[in-house]
Amino acid sequence: MNNYDVIVIGGGPAGLAAAIQAKKDGASVLLIERENRLGGILKQCIHDGFGLVRFEEKLSGPEYAERFIDEFNSLSIEALALTFVTKIKKNGDIFEIHVVNREGTAVFNCRAIVLATGCRERTAKQVFIHGTRPSGVFTAGTAQHFTNLLGELPAKKCVILGSGDIGLIMARRLTLEGCKVLGVYEAKPSPSGLTRNIHQCLNDYDIPLFLSHTVTRVFGDERLEAVEISRVDEKMRPIEGTQQTVECDALILSVGLIPENELAEELGVSMDSGTKGPVCDEKLMTSVEGVFSCGNALHVNDLVDYVSESGETAGAAAAAYKNTERTTVKLERGQGIMSLVPQMLDLNGATSSVTVYFRSADVLNNCALIIKIDGEEKFRKKYAFLRPPEMERLVIDFSAFNLSPDSKIVFETEVTSV
Amino acid sequence: MNIARIRKKVSAVSGGRVNAELKDNCIVLTGEADSWEQALEACSAAAIPYGKIHVVNDITVKKLVEKPMRMPSVCDKAIDGEKPDVLIIGGGISGASIARELTKNKLNILLVEKEPDLAMQASGRNDGEVHPGIDLSKGSLKHYYIRKGNRMYGDVCKDLGVEFRRVGQYVCFNEAWARPLIALYVLKRKYIDKIEDSEIISGKELHKREPNFNGSFKFAISNPSTGCVCPYGLTIAYAENAVMNGAKVMLNTAVTGMQVENGRIISVRTNRGTVYPKTVINAAGVFSEEIAKMAGDRFFSIHPRRGTNSILDKKAGKYMHSVASIKELAASSGHTKGGGILHTVHDNLLIGPDAVETSEKENVATNPESIEKVFSRQKNTMPSLSERDIITYFTGVRAPTFEEDFIIEKGRKCGNIIHCAGIQSPGLTTAPAVALDIEKMALEMLGGAQKNPDFNPVRKPVPTLRNMSDEERAQMIKKNPDYGEIVCRCEEISKGEILDALNSPICVPTVDGIKKRVRPGMGRCQGGFCSPLVTKIIAGFLNEPIDKVRKSYDGSVITYGSTKKGRGADE
Numbered sequence: 001m002n003n004y005d006v007i008v009i010g011g012g013p014a015g016l017a018a019a020i021q022a023k024k025d026g027a028s029v030l031l032i033e034r035e036n037r038l039g040g041i042l043k044q045c046i047h048d049g050f051g052l053v054r055f056e057e058k059l060s061g062p063e064y065a066e067r068f069i070d071e072f073n074s075l076s077i078e079a080l081a082l083t084f085v086t087k088i089k090k091n092g093d094i095f096e097i098h099v100v101n102r103e104g105t106a107v108f109n110c111r112a113i114v115l116a117t118g119c120r121e122r123t124a125k126q127v128f129i130h131g132t133r134p135s136g137v138f139t140a141g142t143a144q145h146f147t148n149l150l151g152e153l154p155a156k157k158c159v160i161l162g163s164g165d166i167g168l169i170m171a172r173r174l175t176l177e178g179c180k181v182l183g184v185y186e187a188k189p190s191p192s193g194l195t196r197n198i199h200q201c202l203n204d205y206d207i208p209l210f211l212s213h214t215v216t217r218v219f220g221d222e223r224l225e226a227v228e229i230s231r232v233d234e235k236m237r238p239i240e241g242t243q244q245t246v247e248c249d250a251l252i253l254s255v256g257l258i259p260e261n262e263l264a265e266e267l268g269v270s271m272d273s274g275t276k277g278p279v280c281d282e283k284l285m286t287s288v289e290g291v292f293s294c295g296n297a298l299h300v301n302d303l304v305d306y307v308s309e310s311g312e313t314a315g316a317a318a319a320a321y322k323n324t325e326r327t328t329v330k331l332e333r334g335q336g337i338m339s340l341v342p343q344m345l346d347l348n349g350a351t352s353s354v355t356v357y358f359r360s361a362d363v364l365n366n367c368a369l370i371i372k373i374d375g376e377e378k379f380r381k382k383y384a385f386l387r388p389p390e391m392e393r394l395v396i397d398f399s400a401f402n403l404s405p406d407s408k409i410v411f412e413t414e415v416t417s418v
Numbered sequence: 419m420n421i422a423r424i425r426k427k428v429s430a431v432s433g434g435r436v437n438a439e440l441k442d443n444c445i446v447l448t449g450e451a452d453s454w455e456q457a458l459e460a461c462s463a464a465a466i467p468y469g470k471i472h473v474v475n476d477i478t479v480k481k482l483v484e485k486p487m488r489m490p491s492v493c494d495k496a497i498d499g500e501k502p503d504v505l506i507i508g509g510g511i512s513g514a515s516i517a518r519e520l521t522k523n524k525l526n527i528l529l530v531e532k533e534p535d536l537a538m539q540a541s542g543r544n545d546g547e548v549h550p551g552i553d554l555s556k557g558s559l560k561h562y563y564i565r566k567g568n569r570m571y572g573d574v575c576k577d578l579g580v581e582f583r584r585v586g587q588y589v590c591f592n593e594a595w596a597r598p599l600i601a602l603y604v605l606k607r608k609y610i611d612k613i614e615d616s617e618i619i620s621g622k623e624l625h626k627r628e629p630n631f632n633g634s635f636k637f638a639i640s641n642p643s644t645g646c647v648c649p650y651g652l653t654i655a656y657a658e659n660a661v662m663n664g665a666k667v668m669l670n671t672a673v674t675g676m677q678v679e680n681g682r683i684i685s686v687r688t689n690r691g692t693v694y695p696k697t698v699i700n701a702a703g704v705f706s707e708e709i710a711k712m713a714g715d716r717f718f719s720i721h722p723r724r725g726t727n728s729i730l731d732k733k734a735g736k737y738m739h740s741v742a743s744i745k746e747l748a749a750s751s752g753h754t755k756g757g758g759i760l761h762t763v764h765d766n767l768l769i770g771p772d773a774v775e776t777s778e779k780e781n782v783a784t785n786p787e788s789i790e791k792v793f794s795r796q797k798n799t800m801p802s803l804s805e806r807d808i809i810t811y812f813t814g815v816r817a818p819t820f821e822e823d824f825i826i827e828k829g830r831k832c833g834n835i836i837h838c839a840g841i842q843s844p845g846l847t848t849a850p851a852v853a854l855d856i857e858k859m860a861l862e863m864l865g866g867a868q869k870n871p872d873f874n875p876v877r878k879p880v881p882t883l884r885n886m887s888d889e890e891r892a893q894m895i896k897k898n899p900d901y902g903e904i905v906c907r908c909e910e911i912s913k914g915e916i917l918d919a920l921n922s923p924i925c926v927p928t929v930d931g932i933k934k935r936v937r938p939g940m941g942r943c944q945g946g947f948c949s950p951l952v953t954k955i956i957a958g959f960l961n962e963p964i965d966k967v968r969k970s971y972d973g974s975v976i977t978y979g980s981t982k983k984g985r986g987a988d989e
Binding site for chain 2: 034082084086098100101102103104105107120121123124125126128130131132133134135136139141142145146147149150151152153154155156177217221222223265
């Protein structure tokens with residue numbers, strides 16, 4: 001009774017989509033969620049803008065999640081909420097998933113795992129902010145949890161560091177709750193969040209954005225009293241002598257997301273330094289047979305629509321998973337590519353319509369994505385612009401390229417003449 | 419001791435600005451120094467290592483305004499009129515261990531701590547190493563207590579339910595030519611100083627034991643008795659056991675003055691009332707000089723010294739499993755070994771500490787230079803170290819005397835005070851042994867005491883479910899389902915463990931208090947996910963709204979109340 005074809009770990013948008021797809025494809029499915037409700041981080045994302053690609057309408061996070069939860073429930077998929085995976089062991093072809101919850105401990109067996117564990121936020125110390133340890137320093141997601149789930153105001157006068165999307169969303173959200181947002185400071189010379197969020201969350205509310213600035217120090221023994229802000233050089237190092245002190249009672253950090261892959265690493269999954277997620281093939285199977293990855297655990301997405309899509313890809317593949325041998329070839333990041341998914345192709349599988357996601361390393365205008373195979377350009381797509389914060393998606397027919405395991409497939413960007 | 423020579427030395431380093439004189443068996447330094455560094459240099463020049471005659475620093479420094487000690491915000495009469503047999507000032511490892519040892523006797527014991535929790539300063543900002551004493555020579559109190567203290571650790575930690583591991587220490591050398599010299603040094607340590615576990619191991623053996631260390635090491639001094647412990651965990655455990663056995667611990671309680679008559683303390687004023695102790699134990703860390711002064715018994719001076727440690731992700735914990743440092747023979751070292759790498763009892767790596775003199779006793783703000791310096795040095799020991807694995811860092815302030823030794827003695831001019839001062843590294847290691855001696859001194863002062871027939875040395879800790887087998891865990895959850903609800907995912911801490919901490923003998927219902935006791939928020943997300951949940955659990959426990967919960971100090975509010983407050987009837 002504890003045996004399933006597919007076990008999905010994580011009940012956010014990726015996990016929900018994976019479980020639904022696997023179930024639709026005929027697999028027996030169990031979804032394990034550590035929180036008490038399904039929906040993942042969407043539960044606290046009460047702003048709109050979700051689902052534009054998939055549903056062609058603007059939904060709030062909970063509304064978007066609700067559509068999947070409704071479908072999940074209508075398919076009678078088994079789910080365990082408030083249940084935590086403590087370890088995963090591989091026993092032959094079977095994975096043993098050890099969990100703990102209020103009922104006790106249990107072990108579930110499956111032949112395929114979908115890891116949909118999401119991501120976590122980078123913290124103040126990980127961006128080397130120094131000084132004291134007062135209260136009032138929050139990651140944007142934590143501030144959002146307090147504001148939207150607990151209905152508690154975490155700040156009255158705040159500085160936001162980092163122009164990632166959650167930071168921008170929180171700038172607007174806190175303003176609406178009566179908090180004075182003094183400014184959003186970004187160490188990079190260009191914003192990290194989506195352009196639409198710069199307009200809708202900052203410009204519309206007269207919240208200033210300071211590029212090439214960062215917070216270097218916090219002050220206050222009890223609650224935060226002020227932050228020190230410095231200009232940074234092109235390598236993002238603070239420039240001595242440019243420090244200014246800004247009085248505030250909160251510092252909200254939106255300085256990057258890190259895919260959560262502690263379970264994956266325990267399973268021996270190979271990781272990619274570009275995405276900080278597992279190396280996957282076009283079916284989103286990791287380097288470990290039977291272990292699939294999707295959503296923000298795979299790579300940090302900026303649109304939930306693509307999170308769901310990758311969940312469906314992984315869910316379908318997990319349902320269809322048979323332990324057949326793969327013949328893989330690498331997809332490599334070349335000049336100008338910051339991240340690329342998938343990182344390999346299984347030549348034994350269907351490669352005629354592979355969904356590829358990539359981010360450029362720099363802001364580029366009038367440019368192109370190029371795929372070179374063994375040094376020869378085989379594919380080109382023009383873009384008016386490419387920006388690191390905006391992930392690009394395209395579908396490529398690799399079957400046309402006559403690939404072998406020895407093929408050297410490199411993705412690059414190129415600036416075309418104006 | 420030749421005061422004329424000392425005077426000459428002091429005058430030389432201070433440009434004639436500082437004078438030294440022998441007064442009441444102390445070397446008292448007076449004058450006005452140009453800078454705090456100059457005053458420090460003068461005091462150090464006057465100090466006689468390991469002597470009984472201490473430097474008292476009465477030098478004023480131009481333009482240096484000393485910040486007053488931070489006071490708790492509470493002001494009441496909670497302990498007014500109490501007449502404890504023993505008043506212990508300071509809730510660090512010294513005060514807490516002394517309190518616990520004293521509870522073996524039928525005594526009324528009161529411990530006061532100015533901070534909102536125990537182990538908030540040096541004891542909570544310590545690297546947790548239980549030292550072997552390889553750098554200590556016979557003659558100092560540090561040396562006298564370290565061997566005893568180190569040996570006691572296994573039993574003490576077992577009784578108090580605190581995890582302790584003997585992981586061993588390696589002091590690593592790159593210079594093959596130095597081996598005969600170091601071998602002699604080790605023989606001296608082993609046979610003369612009686613640091614009996616000392617031995618030299620080859621580079622090959624070192625790499626067998628710690629394969630990720632720098633391949634260039636030629637040999638190392640090994641001390642297998644070296645251990646690691648959670649320093650604040652042990653302090654809290656000692657204090658909890660003391661409370662279980664009848665002691666009273668008052669947090670947020672600062673000593674502000676004393677009434678002294680005929681060389682005896684009559685009363686001690688605090689922000690929570692005046693108490694009338696029979697004896698007082700000065701375990702006040704960086705403020706022990708001020709306490710001594712209040713008692714009319716100031717015969718030493720403290721010069722604060724900062725140290726910064728970094729904690730690395732548990733993933734990095736796999737790189738090494740001991741305590742290690744590098745000894746570079748070319749560069750002369752400062753007051754500590756210049757920091758090291760330590761595999762903590764929680765399986766993180768700890769890197770540090772450095773040692774930087776400071777004029778500020780309570781400034782624990784961190785600086786980037788400390789981290790950079792320590793990392794660049796420690797990468798020589800283990801090249802795989804990376805700043806990218808850092809999850810947090812913190813600074814503590816040590817409380818050394820200028821003689822760099824402990825002061826563990828009865829008052830010289832005050833008849834009912836015992837000083838446990840000048841405690842710095844290896845003060846955590848020595849604490850169990852020092853506490854026994856201070857207990858003896860206190861009993862002498864009190865003219866003896868009856869044994870406490872109910873004394874129970876065993877403290878049952880909050881269970882750590884993540885370390886249990888599935889079966890054990892299931893049994894625990896059956897008894898209490900809260901043990902099955904994980905709140906902190908990084909450290910795998912359940913709601914049940916958090917509630918246990920709230921119901922422990924010394925309840926500190928703050929986010930930091932809970933974090934120190936059962937570790938939610940200590941992991942790689944640093945409370946990003948769990949801090950709202952922990953805040954909510956504390957609010958529920960206190961039966962107060964969320965905005966009443968604090969991170970630590972009274973002013974460390976987390977939220978400013980409901981977003982829906984005062985919005986009219988439509989809500």
